[in-house]
Amino acid sequence: MHIETKAIHAGRGVDPSTGAVTIPLHPSTTFERGADGPFPSSYEYIRDDNPTRHAFETAMAALEGGRAAVAFSSGMAAITAVFEAHPSRGNRIVVPDDMYFGIRSLIDETDIGRRFDFVPVDMRDMDALRAAVVAAPTGLVWIETPSNPLIRVVDIRAVCDLAHDAGALAVVDNTWATPLLQRPLEFGADAVMHSATKYIGGHSDLMAGVVVLPGASPLERPLRMIQRHKGSVAAPFDCWLALRGLQTLPIRMRAHCDGALKVAEALSKHPRVESVLYPGLPGDPGHTLARQQMAGYGGMLSFIIRGGAEAAMTVAGRLELIVRATSLGGTHSLIEHRASVEGPKSMAPAGLLRISVGLEHPQDIIDDLHQALSAVE
Ligand SMILES: Cc1ncc(COP(=O)(O)O)c(C=O)c1O
Missing domain, CATH: 3.90.1150.10 (Aspartate Aminotransferase, domain 1)
Structure with missing residues (x-):
């Protein structure tokens, strides 16, 4: 299916219990357990999973050409989760020198900056990037393109290849481009992150973040555990608004x-x-x-x-x-x-x-x- 069609249908269908064409909002925090023990719907508690959030995650995975997605309460919560989830091959994270300023604040003003060694580099300069990545074991290369606010374009495939050669993962903040304009998993990225607060929502009235993963990913379980146990999950209403926004995203x-x-x-x-x-x-x-x-x-x-x-x-x-x-x-x-x-x-x-x-x-x-x-x- 074309991406315009996926934007409307992926993760959603006519509601079997009512025939409703648009997806219902499920604000329920808890779901009934069967008399014999298991949960018949597979839903148990809102922090673990929720039908509206599940639909949003499924839709985002389809749009980015991924297999799974994990939704958070904001873009920053999604970014923090990726930093915390990346495999501990050294705590070094290479980031663009021009990037969303909130990440710099996260580094400067929270424990994230003390727990990880952040190395800023202009990723248009492949020699500088290579030097930064090989100088010490690097776990993660964070890519943002186009960048904020200098609107620089970075070669996603080249940066991913370079990161992989050095044994690092490469994750792309695709907030500005959206899957309509670029799909980083196709260029080899290990994950794609979005602030759904922006184009995905599209109407300046929701806050959410999401990380999309390709096939089997070392990030999936840690991200799910951070989502579930640290608790910065996307709210059902925000997911519902994001699903509505997705329909007109193309x-x-x-x-x-x-x-x-x-x-x-x-x-x-x-x-x-x-x-x-x-x-x-x-x-x-x-x-x-x-x-x-x-x-x-x-x-x-x-x-x-x-x-x-x-x-x-x-x-x-x-x-x-x-x-x-x-x-x-x-x-x-x-x-x-x-x-x-x-x-x-x-x-x-x-x-x-x-x-x-x-x-x-x-x-x-x-x-x-x-x-x-x-x-x-
Ligand atoms: C590129 C980019 N990434 C991440 C974020 C953070 O997203 P949120 O405000 O949803 O936490 C923003 C917010 O402006 C952004 O522009």
Whole structure:
């Protein structure tokens, strides 16, 4: 089946007890045990498993071309679980130097940073990556592409091969691309992680995370045990919303990509814009690789305004349609001055604004940016 069809049907079917076409929400925390002992439905307690969560996990596994999926209460819970679950071949984890800032906060401000040795590297530089991976036994290589907020594209297959040659696992954060634009398991990744809070949910109204695994995986049992016993599981209602979001993910991603390309092209022609970071632009350093690896260039872009932080804040402050807010992947276009959000350790240039291009008409987004940019002309 095509991915558009899987997005609607995988893990779901007409409810046999009522004939309901859309999947019912099962908020029940507990399930009846048979008089003879076993649980006839196989469900027992919500933390172990739940029909709505099970359907979401099954659907995600189908979309990513995996065999199993494990859903968590947030993207960060999923990331933490992967770090904790990776086989203990040394506690060294190689991460991208440009990555979702929440991981840096997780490292700096929780015991995760003390328990593991995190090594940041620019994964576009294969020599630097090889040096980092072989310098000491490495258990895990964490990949994020396109990256946040510099929108860099990393060669998933090459990084996975390099990690495997060194005996490490390779896991991809596929939140920004979604399985519609790239399926990292096809390039050899050992797992794919999503913040379902973003494009999968798609409407800025749920929080969940998920890890998808290919065939037999050394990560599966530890991830299941972390999910079950540490307890950061996805709630049934969030899974139900995510399943609803999945149904329109293919058409939403097409519209996000189309809108982002038009916005990127318009911004790249503006005299106050120094550069636009978007792999859909032919001059972007990630363009050729993105064309090979992705089925679209994504809905996220960053641009750097001449005049640094002050000019960037002035432009963001003048916007009338695009909302100044964090997060991404919803219907509303959102803009963020990443340097001030991330603080002194940010890789984001002072003049950088990141946009999550929503589903409004692209021309309205462009008009809003033009009127705001006129404040600094
Ligand atoms: C690429 C990426 N990964 C992970 C996360 C964390 O997800 P959550 O906010 O659902 O914990 C985010 C959140 O912005 C993200 O952008």
